[in-house]
Amino acid sequence: xxxxxxxSPSLSVQEGRISILNCDYTNSMFDYFLWxxxxxxxxxxxxxxxxxxxxxxxxxxxxxxxxxxxxxLSLHIVPSQPGDSAVYFCAASxxxxxxxxxGTGTRLKVLx
Amino acid sequence: NAGVTQTPKFRVLKTGQSMTLxxxxxxxxxxxxxxxxxxxxxxxxxxxxxxxxTTAKGEVPDGYNVSRLKKQNFLLGLESAAPSQTSVxxxxxxxxxxxxxxxxGSGTQxxxx
Numbered sequence: 001x002x003x004x005x006x007x008s009p010s011l012s013v014q015e016g017r018i019s020i021l022n023c024d025y026t027n028s029m030f031d032y033f034l035w036x037x038x039x040x041x042x043x044x045x046x047x048x049x050x051x052x053x054x055x056x057x058x059x060x061x062x063x064x065x066x067x068x069x070x071x072x073l074s075l076h077i078v079p080s081q082p083g084d085s086a087v088y089f090c091a092a093s094x095x096x097x098x099x100x101x102x103g104t105g106t107r108l109k110v111l112x
Numbered sequence: 113n114a115g116v117t118q119t120p121k122f123r124v125l126k127t128g129q130s131m132t133l134x135x136x137x138x139x140x141x142x143x144x145x146x147x148x149x150x151x152x153x154x155x156x157x158x159x160x161x162x163x164x165x166t167t168a169k170g171e172v173p174d175g176y177n178v179s180r181l182k183k184q185n186f187l188l189g190l191e192s193a194a195p196s197q198t199s200v201x202x203x204x205x206x207x208x209x210x211x212x213x214x215x216x217g218s219g220t221q222x223x224x225x
Contacts, residue, residue: 009152101171
């Protein structure tokens with residue numbers, strides 16, 4: 001059973017608008033979350049993270065929101081740029097483990 | 113500034129053949145991981161290691177073996193390849209448990225015919 005879910009396989013957004021990528025998780029014990037971006041033929045690269053003690057973290061155009069009661073996190077990209085077109089993965093780390101559990105990914109396409 | 117290096121980048125195998133994928137990191141990281149990426153399945157953890165000489169099973173370990181004889185290297189072996197092992201394999205490393213980001217290699221595209 002998928003513990004980290006990204007229910008939208010793809011998303012298209014106009015350049016300059018906001019992109020919102022969503023991620024749901026099932027285990028309330030997860031205490032750290034990460035977002036990765038992946039271009040074709042490359043490895044995933046780290047984008048932004050958030051600890052469960054926070055509900056928001058910002059880094060430039062990227063903001064991650066965490067709603068623990070809903071077991072939901074989202075990544076906001078504002079403004080979206082064509083170079084943001086990639087597959088985005090969310091990942092969660094259970095406490096006291098060495099593992100990162102990834103979602104299935106959302107392919108973002110930013111239209112110029 | 114190599115980071116995590118995977119070799120080879122591409123490989124085609126016949127069913128039943130064996131091969132080893134090599135991962136090397138130059139960041140002195142303790143933890144290393146092997147993931148596979150399949151369409152619609154995301155990144156799934158195969159095996160991981162928390163230090164030299166240690167290995168542990170991840171979510172999908174069957175059909176794979178690993179070894180971590182040196183801290184900087186993590187090898188993934190397929191003893192008898194099957195078409196179901198056609199995938200893109202990613203190695204990753206991190207400096208500590210849990211709240212540290214993973215650094216990924218560029219991947220190995222493996223096809224088993």
